[in-house]
Amino acid sequence: MAKKKLNIGLIGCGFMGKAHSNAYLKVGKFFDVPFEPVMKVICDSNAEKAKCFGDNWGWQEVETDWRKMVARKDIDVVDICTPNNTHREISLACAAAGKIMAMEKPLAMDAGEGREMVTAAEKAGKPTMVWFNYRRVPAASLAKQIIDEGKLGRIFHYRAKYLQDYTISPDVPQGGDALWRLDAKVAGSGVTGDLLAHSIDMATWFIGPMARVCAMTETFIKERVMAGGDKKMPVTIDDACAFLARFENGALGTFESTRYACGRKNQNTFEVNGEYGSLAFDLETAHELEYFNHADPISVRGWRTIQTWDSKHPYMKNWWVPGCGIGYEHWHINALADFLESLGSGKKLCPDFRDALGTQIVCDAVLESAKKEKWIAVAKP
Amino acid sequence: MAKKKLNIGLIGCGFMGKAHSNAYLKVGKFFDVPFEPVMKVICDSNAEKAKCFGDNWGWQEVETDWRKMVARKDIDVVDICTPNNTHREISLACAAAGKIMAMEKPLAMDAGEGREMVTAAEKAGKPTMVWFNYRRVPAASLAKQIIDEGKLGRIFHYRAKYLQDYTISPDVPQGGDALWRLDAKVAGSGVTGDLLAHSIDMATWFIGPMARVCAMTETFIKERVMAGGDKKMPVTIDDACAFLARFENGALGTFESTRYACGRKNQNTFEVNGEYGSLAFDLETAHELEYFNHADPISVRGWRTIQTWDSKHPYMKNWWVPGCGIGYEHWHINALADFLESLGSGKKLCPDFRDALGTQIVCDAVLESAKKEKWIAVAKP
């Protein structure tokens, strides 16, 4: 039986555009989803790039003006993979046009923009989704299950790190196509919005909202050449950020992110300590979840390394067989499968704009705290 | 510029057929290969399965008789993903029809068949390739580079294990579509041909041919129900196999495989000890290669965990960015990319039928040694 088709228009042919295109191409081949996503229109302001990208990935048509694409009646879903400083404008237009939206994180440049976008999207009444793809790492989804089942009991501690090292050299330029994440005017913030947003989303998903935060940020290399030029300009983003948090449920949280941790490439970690057990995760060995169960008999008690590739683990019955792991791209496909499923059933499965606003608000509070050097209360999304 | 197309016909809609289909779908999207593989014909004797599989993966046409498919002029490459006891007949037909062949391992039921197939294929003069996909794990390819560069110096030891646990329960049946690997009439042998074939191929690729082997095999569960029935029949395959080896270059090898190692899902390991350093690998953390370099200053000397996801590591410039790993499916895609590259350049990059025959000969020697309980010399392929 032929599935109902869902026409996709994707804006932005960068790294995330590639990850999402791959997801649209593959999702139906591995998941029995209620819709068939049709790779209808690819859009990028750079015409040649868009053409080449579209040919490679099998997008049916190419647009260079996202407004035209959004105006098309035959587009059901707009997927926004552009730099952060364009999210607001595009999403407001999509809301006005009644489009379903899939947005690469973070939601917006700041919570002010985010609130405006949530209001517009909720008024439009169409589903939204933000690609916090690390929720869809099977080990992270399993962690969520374990916590929700009460296996950890009362939560005392949450600690998260997100460490990278790619900007240690002072010779790395800022800005441009590849490195817009180092340019505050385009990215909004540095590691806070780029990396800690993931950690905050995960923490909130697992154990609920934060009440207050206290942060420090640092920019280690004060000036960098702008990409494509040779003039040094002040670096305006945060290279590093660490913060303390108190969750509403009484748990304590510590968070840290940097791009100056030599030897760490994508070390996104969390550890949760509860009264009955603990969990620990490191994205650099993403197929493993560490679980300590205090109820095990004492002489044979120990941290269990759960290799999350059994068919009983989240998403894994759709992939290969035990021992045959998946990788970075599959987390996006898992996320997309959930989104398509939720479009069919109406049951919310993914973080939507309002959830992402919650994360944005924490990011803003973190940056404000670092600036004012004091604790900041976290507002409600 | 449009690439030259290469029409593919694939036989067998099982697990490997899926892995290969995925490779044909994706290879051109990530690698700049000299040919565009066209997913022309899918073939399976089960018509409904073939139809369904073909629809899902985008194969243009469906056949139920592989002879018809092989007879088609418009098929350039035949990919053989059928059970082992069909490899000989199909490959001889393909050779007669002048097809390029891609064969899932192992090559044949035994070395006798294998020799016949090599003779036919070499007479036909078309390229052949056997999908020993684990060579294409970036960490394994890196190991090959390190050894070839002489970084380990003279090799003293090679040790390999390939451990699984899926047949521990006496309730697992044998035979049928899913479990033909447990049926000697279809598979030829048990863990020897299925798992140790990988270990032997890798070892030979790394450090050259073996001269002599001495093995033991065991079948722990002596009788199992045949799939789909309720009658217990003797189990004829080897559940477990271990062997000692002397390589032609003087190195010692130890090899072991079993499907009775509780807790091991796909633990395919190797360790190489040379005079200047060592390497160690475990497929269950496939993105890591352990490397010990004796030349490091003694106080800071230690095993290095190389996370093989830098763009300088084999195949990785085609995938994502450091810290964003790949998985099982990608090793097949890497292998296919090499094969397409070799078809364009004429430069041999992949194991061909003759290489696979070498592995088959070792497997046969291993089984003979276990049966006769003595050392067996390994013949030349």
Added chain:
Amino acid sequence: MAKKKLNIGLIGCGFMGKAHSNAYLKVGKFFDVPFEPVMKVICDSNAEKAKCFGDNWGWQEVETDWRKMVARKDIDVVDICTPNNTHREISLACAAAGKIMAMEKPLAMDAGEGREMVTAAEKAGKPTMVWFNYRRVPAASLAKQIIDEGKLGRIFHYRAKYLQDYTISPDVPQGGDALWRLDAKVAGSGVTGDLLAHSIDMATWFIGPMARVCAMTETFIKERVMAGGDKKMPVTIDDACAFLARFENGALGTFESTRYACGRKNQNTFEVNGEYGSLAFDLETAHELEYFNHADPISVRGWRTIQTWDSKHPYMKNWWVPGCGIGYEHWHINALADFLESLGSGKKLCPDFRDALGTQIVCDAVLESAKKEKWIAVAKP
């Protein structure tokens, strides 16, 4: 040639008294130190305990009044292993009596006491030493060497955790002989003085003093039965503490400690990220130091697991042979060997009272910051 003898008087027959007695017994058997420590007098207010302890460990005499022992002319060194609330009084008496002092950490109940003790000790002019034994873990000493040699270059980040789990159960009592660390009147503080003092000492030793800190503390179980009774009383110590720090050299630090991390027994960790490399350590696998050297060629670059049991590693030429590790007790023996060495050469090798005061001041600032919920500047020791 007979060595000069050094008469030791040790106060306190608890856990640390045992660890120190073992050190006095063994140090001369493994290290060629300039003094022979004579186990002269053991002192504990509990006469039976002191007698039994003294017999077991071979102390020559027993005292129940520490004042009498301090008054003896034949005692050269007083080793103070009593609860924290007695450190000041005993040390002032020792200073007045001109004794060399070895003090179990932390120095004092607070920095006020600590300053008084430092003043008295420095006026007396005799050497002092505080047993921060974790400095003497070979891997930690090696880390110090690597940092001092400049192998990491400019330091960007320091992160430390010290996690335990032994107070998760609400049924654990507070106070008494065994659990005085849970009683603020005796211990001064909870995890801050007990565990973070170690982390602070290590961090300061490695990369210099902190300028400012911002902390939060928590007491998860608000009431506990007093040891030996059945009446619940408020818990007055901090169960958990986390803080942000800015070092004087510009590096960022994060520190966390708790006794509520289920599954962590003695997880004292540090990670240092510099411009040329990084180090990481976990006391739960204390013989290993992780080292990342960015200067290694990219394709074979990785975190090195240095097993610090070569004779070239700190202290290890005095112990066994590579592969034969040491344990908890040996770190105390290493510390004692250093102290005896420094007594002979006059060269400072160990943290003295003033160093420990520096740590105490940070602890006080941390507790003040948590109470006032703001950043606190760290005073000079």
Added chain:
Amino acid sequence: MAKKKLNIGLIGCGFMGKAHSNAYLKVGKFFDVPFEPVMKVICDSNAEKAKCFGDNWGWQEVETDWRKMVARKDIDVVDICTPNNTHREISLACAAAGKIMAMEKPLAMDAGEGREMVTAAEKAGKPTMVWFNYRRVPAASLAKQIIDEGKLGRIFHYRAKYLQDYTISPDVPQGGDALWRLDAKVAGSGVTGDLLAHSIDMATWFIGPMARVCAMTETFIKERVMAGGDKKMPVTIDDACAFLARFENGALGTFESTRYACGRKNQNTFEVNGEYGSLAFDLETAHELEYFNHADPISVRGWRTIQTWDSKHPYMKNWWVPGCGIGYEHWHINALADFLESLGSGKKLCPDFRDALGTQIVCDAVLESAKKEKWIAVAKP
């Protein structure tokens, strides 16, 4: 209450003499054993070495002729730490003199000697013990418990490695005081008797006797200078040995040892696979035992890393507290505690001469198998 004293005479002031002296010094301080070992006489043919060693460790008297020491009425226990080629003669004299014996492994130069020694010792009727100290690593003792409790069920596989690297350089000499283990006339064999003896003892202790073995050995460096000289002589010991084994209970075993595994210092490993679970151990992280329990619910099933430092783990209530590990020397002390305990209770707790003969017989069978290149049946001890 004063304990009954047991006068010890120890022969051999080398590395093992040191490890045993330390054990006699410390055992009573940590274990409540039924005898107090008195360090009565130290004996070494080198008078100066014996004097110096005796002074350092507190031995009361020094002898240079072991015969004189064995003849003394006041010696209860003779501990034999001399090179292997002296074991027979000394032990026969001890048996004749009615001494309790503690012997460093291996028992003898070969099984012939071993049988003679067992006969003499059993005729004398005094207890004997062979220091297979690795049984007393808490993780290994825990493994024994787990197996004996039936937690693994039927055993399918046992695999052991014992890898070192200290003879890779051709410049390492053979023979002399330090390197007599490289001289076949003194050591009997190379890695087989030195290292595999440990692996064989452990395997047999865990799962019972072997029925048959098939081995290969190699000597990679064919000639070495004799220690103290400059003349190269043929190397007569085995540098490396690997063997296949069939246990009497039907399990398969693989064993390998070498001193040519670059980067491995003391990597003594075992893995046991049973129908309900598995165990894995590596002496290089000796405080950890890996345990896989198939009965855990599938989604949270994983290898558990048991940190064997809880008071409920074997021997650990006598040492420190959880998180405060022990090291190499403590395994000897644990063994001695067991031996003293068994002398008090009459209950056998340690491997005796007959057990060690069983291991010797396997070693002989292994060497014979390697020489004859065929399977060899293992005789009864």
